[in-house]
Amino acid sequence: MSSILKLTSVSKRYTSSRNALHNVSFDLQAGKVVGLLGSNGSGKSTIMKMAAGLLQPTSGTVSVTGIPVGTASKAVTSFMPDRPMTESWMRVKDAVLFYQDFFSDFDKVKATEMLRFMNVNEDERVGALSKGMSERLHLSLALSRNAKLYLLDEPIGGVDLVARDKILDAILQYYSEESCLVVSTHLVSDIERIFDEVVFIRNGSVVLHEEVETIRMKYGKSVEEKFKEVYAES
Ligand SMILES: Nc1ncnc2c1ncn2[C@@H]1O[C@H](COP(=O)(O)OP(=O)(O)OP(=O)(O)O)[C@@H](O)[C@H]1O
Numbered sequence: 243m244s245s246i247l248k249l250t251s252v253s254k255r256y257t258s259s260r261n262a263l264h265n266v267s268f269d270l271q272a273g274k275v276v277g278l279l280g281s282n283g284s285g286k287s288t289i290m291k292m293a294a295g296l297l298q299p300t301s302g303t304v305s306v307t308g309i310p311v312g313t314a315s316k317a318v319t320s321f322m323p324d325r326p327m328t329e330s331w332m333r334v335k336d337a338v339l340f341y342q343d344f345f346s347d348f349d350k351v352k353a354t355e356m357l358r359f360m361n362v363n364e365d366e367r368v369g370a371l372s373k374g375m376s377e378r379l380h381l382s383l384a385l386s387r388n389a390k391l392y393l394l395d396e397p398i399g400g401v402d403l404v405a406r407d408k409i410l411d412a413i414l415q416y417y418s419e420e421s422c423l424v425v426s427t428h429l430v431s432d433i434e435r436i437f438d439e440v441v442f443i444r445n446g447s448v449v450l451h452e453e454v455e456t457i458r459m460k461y462g463k464s465v466e467e468k469f470k471e472v473y474a475e476s
Pocket residue numbers: 256257258262280281282283284285286287288289428
């Protein structure tokens with residue numbers, strides 16, 4: 243198996259005196275869909291932004307496909323941030339062309355297919371999309387790159403319950419086994435079925451990193467049950 247995202251003794255301190263991350267280490271492999279789970283403020287977005295090269299660790303190292311995060315790693319990392327990088331005046335089809343111009347690994351055919359699957363109309367204005375539809379668009383754009391590392395930060399917070407299943411199906415269908423897909427969320431029960439492994443973050447530290455199958459076999463629990471148990475301890 244090849245390492246895709248590796249954090250070694252990573253700490254992050256913003257301006258305040260408290261560390262947002264303390265000594266975080268984990269190694270995520272190709273072929274895995276990984277849940278980065280934690281309550282509000284636990285440090286999930288900080289990890290995602292560091293992996294995407296948008297934030298520097300205060301100490302420790304972050305590498306993607308074995309290379310330190312930088313220009314080369316950004317070329318193989320597809321990040322779906324909580325704030326979109328499209329403009330509200332664009333139509334959906336303009337947003338697709340924008341991504342195609344911006345990213346050399348963008349697959350327009352895949353994007354068109356995925357938007358159709360997601361019921362997103364290509365003639366709609368981006369600014370007129372509901373929160374859930376906007377998430378479907380940005381997820382489709384992020385997954386249509388042929389990247390090694392996909393980082394989806396809270397991808398389905400605005401999507402209604404029925405649509406969630408459809409979107410999770412799309413993630414599984416369009417995800418490639420040569421890559422690693424990291425999804426940060428606190429909606430554990432809704433998303434856990436797509437995870438191969440999970441990393442629990444609490445107060446900036448990793449408190450559990452296990453295969454989902456191991457959690458089921460070793461503890462006899464679902465990810466949500468284990469999550470509630472771990473977080474009840476704090
Ligand atoms: N730009 C910033 N400046 C100062 N502190 C920050 C900044 N961004 C995050 N923090 C702090 O770092 C800690 C971790 O925040 P982070 O956004 O990574 O958590 P999160 O797990 O993604 O939370 P949520 O689920 O609410 O999005 C929090 O205490 C937060 O207040």
